[in-house]
Amino acid sequence: DVKVTQSSRYLVKRTGEKVFLECVQDMDHENMFWYRQDPGLGLRLIYFSYDVKMKEKGDIPEGYSVSREKKERFSLILESASTNQTSMYLCASRPSGGAGETQYFGPGTRLLVL
């Protein structure tokens, strides 16, 4: 079974802190993604990566950065956390291939910024 793990299920941080969210996948997938999920807004793509050291902006990259130093690990960084970044963060991975390839999600990290 494909496994996508996220470093924390729940996180509480203060405004202005630097926050690291880690994601690891064990299936050698080329593509990895970070989303945030908010009520009424569904899932919104923050950043994605299709290879080591490669990254692409998604729909809402402002206030975030990412790092992919190894194929299995994709980190999301909040440089200076703000209260409007309180959300559920979901990581996903997917192999390269056709449009029918399944995307696998981690369990999510619920972040509260005070």
Add this chain to the structure above:
Amino acid sequence: GDSVTQMEGPVTLSEEAFLTINCTYTATGYPSLFWYVQYPGEGLQLLLKATKADDKGSNKGFEATYRKETTSFHLEKGSVQVSDSAVYFCASRQGAQKLVFGQGTRLTINP
């Protein structure tokens, strides 16, 4: 750009009722279509998918048929259970592009 529109929730049904959650898409080509489910406190997991017109995806009693004529991929289940209570997301993808999600439909099944 491509988009996915889902039936707005929340949807509340009694156990053993028939379920339909509507999903329509807009795309310039022929995307693959997916239904994901999110149980309380968890991430999303793939429920079913279809990669070409007239394909039917099915899993756990749920079904959805890829209808090119109506650009739809409605989710159905003949008899729902309390354990089906979750949020359901319809999504599409063309080629190597990103997944495009609908807004999600929260389903609650009462015993």
